[in-house]
Amino acid sequence: MPTSTIERTAQKRVRRTRSRAVSHLPALAVSTLQPHEYDLDPACISLVCPSCRTWVPINKPETPRPKLVPHHTEPAGTEDPVRCPGSHRLVVIDVKVERWRRRLEEGVAETDGRRSNRVTRKPKVAVAPAVMHILSPLLDAKAALRMYEAHRKGCAVCAPSGRTRCADGGKLAHLVAHKQRTEPARRAALTVMEKLDERHEQGLWLLRELQWASTADRVRRADIQRAHDALEATLRQYNQDLDPVERADLMSAITVLANKVDRLSR
Known part of the structure; x- marks a missing residue:
């Protein structure tokens, strides 16, 4: 009696940082940053690394010890890149998402109030007669x-x-x-x-x-x-x-x- 062969296909696994390394820098509190220097949206939670001023994702933000993912100081594709010292730096998320969104809305409202909506059109120059x-x-x-x-x-x-x-x-x-x-x-x-x-x-x-x-x-x-x-x-x-x-x-x-x-x- 012939036996059927079951083909098994490996499923794509979610990539995640498995390193247990921790940066020697002290833990970074989100409340010490400006509201425009971090993003607490659950879909893309990230912040601006103080060491290299680059937007870096936060790994496992729901865990007690979230960290910055490892990143380099040079653009992508650079040979022999140098890793930023802010890699694997612990992050303290001490700001609520609602508070962060409210501060952003207040800042946008204040900026819109300073900007004038009046359109200053360039005057038309009359053609000089012959x-x-x-x-x-x-x-x-x-x-x-x-x-x-x-x-x-x-x-x-x-x-x-x-x-x-x-x-x-x-x-x-x-x-x-x-x-x-x-x-x-x-x-x-x-x-x-x-x-x-x-x-x-x-x-x-x-x-x-x-x-x-x-x-x-x-x-x-x-x-x-x-x-x-x-x-x-x-x-x-x-x-x-x-x-x-x-x-x-x-x-x-x-x-x-x-x-x-x-x-x-x-």
Whole structure:
């Protein structure tokens, strides 16, 4: 009677560190680290090794003596790697998972409060107009024609016959045609503006004349009173004892003031 052969397949075993070695460094308490330097998520519990500043898993965190797994200080694939002295270092997990998550949420909320949600957009830079467009309002038909002729003399593309033009030559030719077409209207507008300015100046002059006429009488009386008061004060000084020179000067001043009073009183 034939016997059946049972094929046995070895199952894949979970890899785990079997070393009983312990680092000479003192046990590392998780509470001494910053909240962002350790991760207590059961799916990937790990921390930043203080010796090499590398994220390292914690072996058997549910046991009384969890340790850091052995790791190297160089990147993976380096020949003759050097093992970090923090390998097999005992870890004291003295922080609750809920407390760790709460501290992370508070830190994220504080950071979000410091960051501005306002988007500062870069201002759009306006394109500078061409020189011809800037000078166009300032040119008349003759000036535009002179500019076009100067361009034709110095341009190798624009032919003397005017049949072939470059981009700038075409724009200048269009500008000359536009200025010649609008020159009569521009001159008429300038004439109207000159007449309006002349009338405006005449109106201002009439306004000044009317304002002066309304106050001329008061100003005239004030001038007569000032000249009369000055004449009286000078006449009082004439009666004092003076030498001939001072008396002659005083007499000249009295004559000038008397003529002024007479002129203003007319």
